[in-house]
Amino acid sequence: MFGFGRKYDNPALIAEINETQQRWFAFLDKLEARVGEMCAAAIPELKTVFAQDKDPYKRAHGHLLSGLQGQLSLIRTKANDAREEKINGLIYAAEGVIPPITSAEGSKYHQLLHTFRMACFNRHHIFEEKLHVAMEKLQAAAGERDLETAYREQLEAFEAIKDKFNCQQCGGNITIPKMFFIATYVSCPFCQTQNTFLPSTGAQMVLHDARALAEQRTAHLRQLAERTQPRNPDLHRQYYRAMINEWNKIVPDMAGENEKFYERLLKDIGHY
Amino acid sequence: MSDEEKKRAQSYLEKLKQTALQQQHYGGEIKQTPASMDARDCPNCGAGRAFRHGLTSCAYCGFVFMDTTLTDGIYIKKENNSK
Structure with missing residues:
Protein backbone atom coordinates (compact mmCIF):
# COMPACT_ATOMS: atom_id res chain seq x y z
CA MET A 1 0.00 0.00 0.00
CA PHE A 2 2.79 2.46 0.87
CA GLY A 3 5.23 0.92 -1.55
CA PHE A 4 7.22 -0.74 1.23
CA GLY A 5 9.75 -3.15 -0.14
CA ARG A 6 9.51 -1.66 -3.65
CA LYS A 7 12.93 -0.70 -5.04
CA TYR A 8 13.31 2.92 -6.11
CA ASP A 9 14.80 3.40 -9.55
CA ASN A 10 14.83 6.61 -11.53
CA PRO A 11 17.05 6.36 -14.62
CA ALA A 12 15.48 9.53 -16.04
CA LEU A 13 16.82 11.53 -13.09
CA ILE A 14 20.31 10.05 -13.50
CA ALA A 15 20.25 10.93 -17.18
CA GLU A 16 19.06 14.46 -16.40
CA ILE A 17 21.81 14.95 -13.81
CA ASN A 18 24.48 13.81 -16.26
CA GLU A 19 23.09 15.93 -19.05
CA THR A 20 22.79 19.03 -16.84
CA GLN A 21 26.37 18.63 -15.65
CA ASP A 29 33.62 26.76 -21.20
CA LYS A 30 31.85 29.05 -23.65
CA LEU A 31 31.68 31.92 -21.17
CA GLU A 32 35.39 31.50 -20.38
CA ALA A 33 36.21 31.53 -24.07
CA ARG A 34 34.21 34.75 -24.45
CA VAL A 35 36.01 36.32 -21.48
CA GLY A 36 39.40 35.29 -22.88
CA GLU A 37 38.55 36.61 -26.31
CA MET A 38 37.34 39.92 -24.93
CA CYS A 39 40.43 40.38 -22.74
CA ALA A 40 42.79 39.53 -25.57
CA ALA A 41 41.13 42.13 -27.78
CA ALA A 42 40.64 44.74 -25.04
CA ILE A 43 44.13 44.88 -23.49
CA PRO A 44 45.84 46.49 -26.53
CA GLU A 45 42.91 48.92 -26.87
CA LEU A 46 43.14 49.89 -23.20
CA LYS A 47 46.85 50.56 -23.60
CA THR A 48 46.26 52.68 -26.71
CA VAL A 49 43.45 54.73 -25.16
CA PHE A 50 45.47 55.26 -21.97
CA ALA A 51 48.49 56.46 -23.94
CA GLN A 52 46.43 58.77 -26.18
CA ASP A 53 44.17 60.14 -23.43
CA LYS A 54 45.24 63.76 -22.82
CA ASP A 55 42.89 64.16 -19.86
CA PRO A 56 44.89 64.38 -16.61
CA TYR A 57 42.42 62.05 -14.92
CA LYS A 58 42.51 59.59 -17.86
CA ARG A 59 38.73 59.59 -17.95
CA ALA A 60 38.36 58.15 -21.47
CA HIS A 61 40.41 55.16 -20.32
CA GLY A 62 38.24 54.99 -17.19
CA HIS A 63 35.05 54.91 -19.29
CA LEU A 64 36.43 52.13 -21.49
CA LEU A 65 37.58 50.11 -18.48
CA SER A 66 34.21 50.53 -16.77
CA GLY A 67 32.42 49.34 -19.90
CA LEU A 68 34.58 46.24 -20.09
CA GLN A 69 34.18 45.52 -16.39
CA GLY A 70 30.44 45.87 -16.88
CA GLN A 71 30.59 43.22 -19.61
CA LEU A 72 32.48 40.84 -17.34
CA LYS A 78 24.64 34.99 -16.46
CA ALA A 79 26.62 32.19 -14.82
CA ASN A 80 25.06 32.90 -11.42
CA ASP A 81 21.54 32.91 -12.88
CA ALA A 82 22.16 29.66 -14.74
CA ARG A 83 23.58 28.05 -11.61
CA GLU A 84 20.56 29.11 -9.58
CA GLU A 85 18.06 28.00 -12.18
CA LYS A 86 19.61 24.88 -13.67
CA ILE A 87 21.85 23.44 -10.95
CA ASN A 88 20.15 24.45 -7.74
CA GLY A 89 16.74 24.04 -9.38
CA LEU A 90 17.52 20.45 -10.34
CA ILE A 91 18.96 19.68 -6.89
CA TYR A 92 15.88 21.01 -5.09
CA ALA A 93 13.50 19.24 -7.45
CA ALA A 94 15.40 15.96 -7.18
CA GLU A 95 15.55 16.10 -3.39
CA GLY A 96 11.78 16.27 -3.40
CA VAL A 97 11.29 13.03 -5.30
CA ILE A 98 14.08 10.71 -4.17
CA PRO A 99 13.69 8.52 -1.07
CA PRO A 100 15.13 9.69 2.27
CA ILE A 101 18.87 9.44 2.75
CA THR A 102 18.42 6.82 5.48
CA SER A 103 17.21 4.23 2.96
CA ALA A 104 19.67 2.30 0.79
CA GLU A 105 18.27 3.63 -2.53
CA GLY A 106 17.91 7.12 -1.09
CA SER A 107 21.52 7.09 0.07
CA LYS A 108 22.67 6.18 -3.45
CA TYR A 109 20.69 9.01 -5.06
CA HIS A 110 21.71 11.55 -2.42
CA GLN A 111 25.33 10.58 -3.00
CA LEU A 112 24.77 11.06 -6.72
CA LEU A 113 23.26 14.49 -6.14
CA HIS A 114 26.11 15.45 -3.80
CA THR A 115 28.71 14.48 -6.39
CA PHE A 116 26.79 16.43 -9.02
CA ARG A 117 26.54 19.51 -6.77
CA MET A 118 30.24 19.45 -5.87
CA ALA A 119 31.35 18.96 -9.47
CA CYS A 120 29.17 21.84 -10.69
CA PHE A 121 30.13 24.18 -7.86
CA ASN A 122 33.83 23.42 -8.21
CA ARG A 123 33.62 24.15 -11.92
CA HIS A 124 31.85 27.41 -11.12
CA HIS A 125 34.56 28.31 -8.61
CA ILE A 126 37.22 27.78 -11.30
CA PHE A 127 35.19 30.00 -13.63
CA GLU A 128 34.96 32.73 -10.94
CA GLU A 129 38.72 32.60 -10.39
CA LYS A 130 39.37 32.96 -14.12
CA LEU A 131 36.96 35.89 -14.25
CA HIS A 132 38.77 37.53 -11.33
CA VAL A 133 42.11 37.11 -13.10
CA ALA A 134 40.60 38.64 -16.24
CA MET A 135 39.30 41.63 -14.24
CA GLU A 136 42.74 42.18 -12.74
CA LYS A 137 44.39 41.91 -16.16
CA LEU A 138 42.09 44.59 -17.55
CA GLN A 139 42.76 46.88 -14.61
CA ALA A 140 46.52 46.44 -14.89
CA ALA A 141 46.59 46.53 -18.70
CA ALA A 142 47.49 50.19 -19.10
CA GLY A 143 50.15 50.15 -16.40
CA GLU A 144 50.84 53.06 -14.11
CA ARG A 145 51.29 56.68 -15.02
CA ASP A 146 54.82 58.03 -14.76
CA LEU A 147 54.01 60.38 -11.90
CA GLU A 148 57.64 60.78 -10.84
CA THR A 149 58.58 62.42 -14.15
CA ALA A 150 55.50 64.65 -14.05
CA TYR A 151 56.41 65.70 -10.50
CA ARG A 152 60.04 66.47 -11.44
CA GLU A 153 58.82 68.53 -14.40
CA GLN A 154 56.60 70.58 -12.10
CA LEU A 155 59.48 71.17 -9.67
CA GLU A 156 61.64 72.40 -12.53
CA ALA A 157 58.80 74.54 -13.89
CA PHE A 158 58.36 76.15 -10.47
CA GLU A 159 62.08 76.89 -10.17
CA ALA A 160 61.89 78.61 -13.55
CA ILE A 161 58.92 80.86 -12.71
CA LYS A 162 59.21 81.54 -8.98
CA ASP A 163 61.00 84.92 -9.45
CA LYS A 164 58.94 86.09 -12.40
CA PHE A 165 55.92 87.60 -10.64
CA ASN A 166 55.17 91.21 -9.82
CA CYS A 167 52.92 92.78 -7.24
CA GLN A 168 49.63 93.73 -8.86
CA GLN A 169 49.49 96.88 -6.71
CA CYS A 170 53.01 98.40 -6.85
CA GLY A 171 54.74 96.33 -9.50
CA GLY A 172 57.49 95.23 -7.10
CA ASN A 173 59.15 91.89 -7.74
CA ILE A 174 57.76 88.97 -5.72
CA THR A 175 59.57 85.70 -5.16
CA ILE A 176 57.29 82.79 -4.40
CA PRO A 177 58.87 81.36 -1.22
CA LYS A 178 58.00 77.70 -1.85
CA MET A 179 55.97 75.54 -4.18
CA PHE A 180 52.24 75.95 -3.57
CA PHE A 181 49.64 73.53 -4.91
CA ILE A 182 46.52 75.59 -4.20
CA ALA A 183 45.79 79.31 -4.35
CA THR A 184 47.42 81.25 -1.54
CA TYR A 185 48.23 84.78 -0.41
CA VAL A 186 51.74 86.04 -1.01
CA SER A 187 52.76 89.37 0.57
CA CYS A 188 54.53 92.00 -1.51
CA PRO A 189 57.80 92.82 0.36
CA PHE A 190 57.49 96.48 -0.75
CA CYS A 191 53.84 97.53 -0.23
CA GLN A 192 52.63 94.56 1.88
CA THR A 193 49.70 93.95 -0.48
CA GLN A 194 48.36 90.44 -0.26
CA ASN A 195 48.61 89.07 -3.78
CA THR A 196 46.79 85.87 -4.62
CA PHE A 197 49.06 83.32 -6.23
CA LEU A 198 47.25 80.70 -8.29
CA PRO A 199 49.50 77.74 -9.19
CA SER A 200 49.43 76.31 -12.71
CA THR A 201 47.12 73.40 -13.52
CA GLY A 202 50.15 71.08 -13.56
CA ALA A 203 51.21 72.18 -10.06
CA GLN A 204 47.65 71.71 -8.79
CA MET A 205 47.70 68.18 -10.22
CA VAL A 206 50.74 67.38 -8.03
CA LEU A 207 48.50 67.70 -4.98
CA HIS A 208 45.93 65.46 -6.64
CA ASP A 209 48.51 62.81 -7.61
CA ALA A 210 50.65 63.07 -4.46
CA ARG A 211 49.25 59.98 -2.76
CA ALA A 212 49.48 57.90 -5.94
CA LEU A 213 53.10 59.00 -6.36
CA ALA A 214 53.89 58.16 -2.71
CA GLU A 215 52.30 54.73 -3.27
CA GLN A 216 54.40 54.20 -6.39
CA ARG A 217 57.55 55.05 -4.46
CA THR A 218 56.70 52.58 -1.69
CA ALA A 219 55.15 49.89 -3.90
CA HIS A 220 57.81 47.34 -2.86
CA LEU A 221 56.69 47.63 0.77
CA ARG A 222 53.03 47.29 -0.15
CA GLN A 223 53.74 44.17 -2.21
CA LEU A 224 55.71 42.68 0.65
CA ALA A 225 52.85 43.40 3.09
CA GLU A 226 50.19 42.04 0.73
CA ARG A 227 52.06 38.89 -0.23
CA THR A 228 53.14 37.86 3.25
CA GLN A 229 50.98 35.04 4.60
CA PRO A 230 49.71 34.89 7.29
CA ARG A 231 48.89 38.58 7.32
CA ASN A 232 51.44 40.59 9.27
CA PRO A 233 50.04 43.91 10.59
CA ASP A 234 53.59 45.17 11.33
CA LEU A 235 54.43 45.06 7.62
CA HIS A 236 51.27 47.02 6.84
CA ARG A 237 52.18 49.61 9.50
CA GLN A 238 55.69 49.83 8.05
CA TYR A 239 54.25 50.38 4.57
CA TYR A 240 51.74 53.02 5.70
CA ARG A 241 54.42 54.93 7.63
CA ALA A 242 56.78 54.93 4.64
CA MET A 243 53.97 55.92 2.26
CA ILE A 244 52.81 58.79 4.49
CA ASN A 245 56.43 59.99 4.87
CA GLU A 246 56.79 60.12 1.09
CA TRP A 247 53.41 61.85 0.79
CA ASN A 248 54.51 64.46 3.33
CA LYS A 249 57.74 65.03 1.41
CA ILE A 250 55.78 65.76 -1.78
CA VAL A 251 53.19 68.06 -0.16
CA PRO A 252 54.65 69.17 3.20
CA ASP A 253 51.76 71.60 3.80
CA TYR A 272 40.90 43.04 10.44
CA MET B 1 35.21 30.76 -30.53
CA SER B 2 34.06 31.03 -34.12
CA ASP B 3 35.18 33.76 -36.50
CA GLU B 4 31.76 35.33 -36.31
CA GLU B 5 31.92 35.53 -32.51
CA LYS B 6 35.42 36.99 -32.69
CA LYS B 7 34.15 39.63 -35.09
CA ARG B 8 31.24 40.37 -32.77
CA ALA B 9 33.59 40.88 -29.78
CA GLN B 10 35.83 43.11 -31.89
CA SER B 11 32.95 45.20 -33.18
CA TYR B 12 31.50 45.53 -29.67
CA LEU B 13 34.89 46.65 -28.38
CA GLU B 14 35.20 49.18 -31.19
CA LYS B 15 31.79 50.64 -30.34
CA LEU B 16 32.70 50.77 -26.66
CA LYS B 17 35.95 52.52 -27.46
CA GLN B 18 34.23 55.12 -29.64
CA THR B 19 31.66 55.78 -26.91
CA ALA B 20 34.41 56.13 -24.31
CA LEU B 21 36.36 58.56 -26.49
CA GLN B 22 33.35 60.66 -27.47
CA GLN B 23 31.73 60.75 -24.05
CA GLN B 24 31.52 64.23 -22.52
CA HIS B 25 33.45 64.45 -19.28
CA TYR B 26 31.56 65.57 -16.21
CA GLY B 27 32.75 69.11 -15.51
CA GLY B 28 34.09 69.51 -19.05
CA GLU B 29 37.62 69.34 -20.37
CA ILE B 30 40.50 70.32 -18.10
CA LYS B 31 42.07 73.57 -19.25
CA GLN B 32 45.81 73.88 -18.69
CA THR B 33 46.39 77.33 -17.21
CA PRO B 34 49.77 78.79 -16.25
CA ALA B 35 50.52 80.10 -12.76
CA SER B 36 49.19 83.62 -12.21
CA MET B 37 49.20 86.43 -9.69
CA ASP B 38 46.22 88.58 -8.80
CA ALA B 39 45.34 91.12 -6.13
CA ARG B 40 42.17 92.69 -4.89
CA ASP B 41 42.10 96.45 -4.36
CA CYS B 42 39.86 98.02 -1.78
CA PRO B 43 36.77 99.29 -3.67
CA ASN B 44 36.39 102.04 -1.05
CA CYS B 45 39.86 103.63 -0.92
CA GLY B 46 41.77 101.89 -3.72
CA ALA B 47 44.53 100.61 -1.46
CA GLY B 48 46.01 97.17 -1.98
CA ARG B 49 44.80 94.46 0.35
CA ALA B 50 47.36 94.44 3.14
CA PHE B 51 47.55 92.31 6.24
CA ARG B 52 46.86 94.35 9.36
CA HIS B 53 45.18 92.51 12.20
CA GLY B 54 43.68 90.21 9.58
CA LEU B 55 42.57 90.05 5.96
CA THR B 56 38.83 90.35 6.02
CA SER B 57 38.78 94.15 6.06
CA CYS B 58 40.86 96.91 4.47
CA ALA B 59 44.02 97.74 6.45
CA TYR B 60 43.66 101.42 5.60
CA CYS B 61 39.98 102.43 5.63
CA GLY B 62 38.37 99.44 7.39
CA PHE B 63 36.15 98.50 4.44
CA VAL B 64 34.84 94.95 5.04
CA PHE B 65 35.90 92.65 2.21
CA MET B 66 33.93 89.66 3.50
CA ASP B 67 31.47 88.95 6.28
CA THR B 68 32.46 85.31 6.55
CA THR B 69 34.39 84.20 9.62
CA LEU B 70 37.47 82.31 8.47
CA THR B 71 38.35 78.99 10.04
CA ASP B 72 41.66 77.13 10.01
CA GLY B 73 42.56 75.75 6.61
CA ILE B 74 45.82 74.86 4.91
CA TYR B 75 46.98 78.45 4.38
CA ILE B 76 44.09 80.56 5.67
CA LYS B 77 43.99 80.57 9.46
CA LYS B 78 41.61 81.89 12.11
CA GLU B 79 44.12 84.66 12.81
CA ASN B 80 43.32 86.12 9.38
CA ASN B 81 39.96 87.41 10.62
CA SER B 82 40.31 91.17 11.03
CA LYS B 83 39.83 92.32 14.58
Missing part, protein backbone atom coordinates in the same frame (compact mmCIF):
# COMPACT_ATOMS: atom_id res chain seq x y z
CA GLN A 22 27.68 18.33 -19.19
CA ARG A 23 25.65 21.33 -20.34
CA TRP A 24 26.83 23.37 -17.32
CA PHE A 25 30.47 22.56 -18.07
CA ALA A 26 30.01 23.41 -21.75
CA PHE A 27 28.20 26.65 -20.84
CA LEU A 28 31.04 27.77 -18.55
CA SER A 73 29.95 41.49 -14.57
CA LEU A 74 27.19 40.65 -17.02
CA ILE A 75 28.89 37.35 -17.84
CA ARG A 76 29.24 36.63 -14.10
CA THR A 77 25.52 37.35 -13.60
CA MET A 254 49.35 68.68 3.97
CA ALA A 255 51.37 66.82 6.61
CA GLY A 256 48.84 67.57 9.37
CA GLU A 257 45.96 66.16 7.33
CA ASN A 258 48.02 63.19 6.16
CA GLU A 259 48.91 62.27 9.75
CA LYS A 260 45.19 62.19 10.62
CA PHE A 261 44.66 59.87 7.67
CA TYR A 262 47.56 57.71 8.88
CA GLU A 263 45.89 57.36 12.29
CA ARG A 264 42.74 56.16 10.56
CA LEU A 265 44.69 53.62 8.49
CA LEU A 266 46.21 52.25 11.70
CA LYS A 267 42.77 51.92 13.24
CA ASP A 268 41.60 50.07 10.12
CA ILE A 269 44.45 47.55 10.51
CA GLY A 270 43.13 46.79 13.98
CA HIS A 271 39.69 45.99 12.54
